[in-house]
Amino acid sequence: MAGLYSDAFIETLRQGAQSLVGAWGLSPRTEVALLTISENATFLATDPERGARMVLRVHRPGYHTRAEIESELVWIADLRAKGVVETPEPLPMVGGGHIASFDHDGGHREVVAFSFMSGAEPSPDADLTEGFHALGAISARLHDHTRTWAQPPGFIRKTWTWDTMLGPTPHWGDWRAALGLTPDGAAVLERVSNDLRARLAAYGTGPDRFGLVHADLRLANLLVEGDRLGVIDFDDCGFGWFGYDFAAAISFLEHEPYIPALQQAWVDGYRTVAALPEEEEAMLPTFVMLRRLLLTAWIASHSETPTAQELGTGYTDGTVMLAERFLETAR
Template structure:
């Protein structure tokens, strides 16, 4: 459902949140304003104090089911109970449940709320390397928890595999419809698909490499507050390869000359919490291209969102083709081309 986030739709969402806000025990005069449009619409419900301010997410139509959203909340609650990772608390409604809803244009819109926590998105500068060492520790903590936690029987989340991402019914749409994709460029990406499928099949999905992951640890879903790094937005959490979490963390920055240093920092932090064999480390470039192709499809099917516009729309497609060519030639992230290829 592309191009749904027009002004009229967002205005209707805002009005419905205004009607619902009393159910989270916030000030009746709290102001409702849009924060971001990406997969979902996220709003700030701003009370008189930080303690009475909350974050409200309205889910994109026809993406997650009620049970999938309830499962996301279940994992967040377990992580908050069992780990020291800073994650905003899901907020219960006045009846103790966690998922509100309203009817709009013949569809049910699901709504969840979280506590407001302070912080800002990490800056893309030299400080990012140190931040990725901390993120590596957090990622390993998430993977440790996922490996040890027993989800409830009702737990259901999507899987991010080659088939679900690029098969006959891809979760984020078909990359072949990518904006400004030329015929010869499609040939390159078809070759990339074959390579990805073969490498992922050989790598496999045993429990030491595949499980429940956040799946969207990009910078927009991290908050820095002095020396504290918080993780938000588990909306895409699901079953995939653990190393996919690094690839998601560099979403929209795959061409940055910082990537080799970020990989090193992330791995250093990761290994202070969880063992990691070289076999898994060596798959990181493959997962970066996997994620890049997945995002190329996502941008096409969410072209009205600020995230897609900031990524460059068709320009992002061209960048994907360039990275695919480097990857297929064994040159992605190699020292020989890092400066001449990625220098900005």
């Protein structure tokens, strides 16, 4: 790998994670190996003495506060306790607490641990219809939970609105810096951004449609084993529109011709658990466009990541094409 994600950089993070295995009661013989890296890095820690495996997540600096990380783990724990979703358990350290850290590059990297969950990421080349039906039901259970859950004092997560996604205070960067964006393309995206702002303002943020969501239910964060569909990586969970969870689920696939079928499967699955009014179903394409433009901004601000380098300017071109189609449909 090149740049920030060089082998040397990853090895530094791996050694940092290795230095903390004792905090979770693992032996010095524990082997730590990279699982995935995007912004956070996740490592599999395998202890041959205990026969134990756990996943260590090394957080990127400057994104979440410690209180935000703790809040994520609190929500996961409650979801698990109530059987809402199958997801790995946040593991406490031997001395109490859930967050450790190691010094890195003049600052520190926070680390949390989860139980290991087996399974495989769904393939985008497979028939995803059945899986999206199950994902719709899972999404409905998540949303039902957040409508009734009494958040503990000090609970804090980021809010995902037009302002924090595409507007003046974006969490993931400015779409105007998109790789390869031409002046004509920028004009199209400006129009669609303004259209999204108006649509979302009219739709509103009432408690029936806006609350705590996973916000990143893409294929990479799903694990399938037999009939089980597990959900991982709540790192981006926050307060947003419930329908946005569908849009996140089709990340990087928005252009595929089978998306309408996946949307219908998700809606049908959702309605096996909870009501989904027609007004909310009709907003799903809006959330898809919102997510697509947000991802375009993410790629622009994270151009050093392997994902951004793989997608390149072609993703920007695709976003412009989808925006033109969206505006035409709106007219």
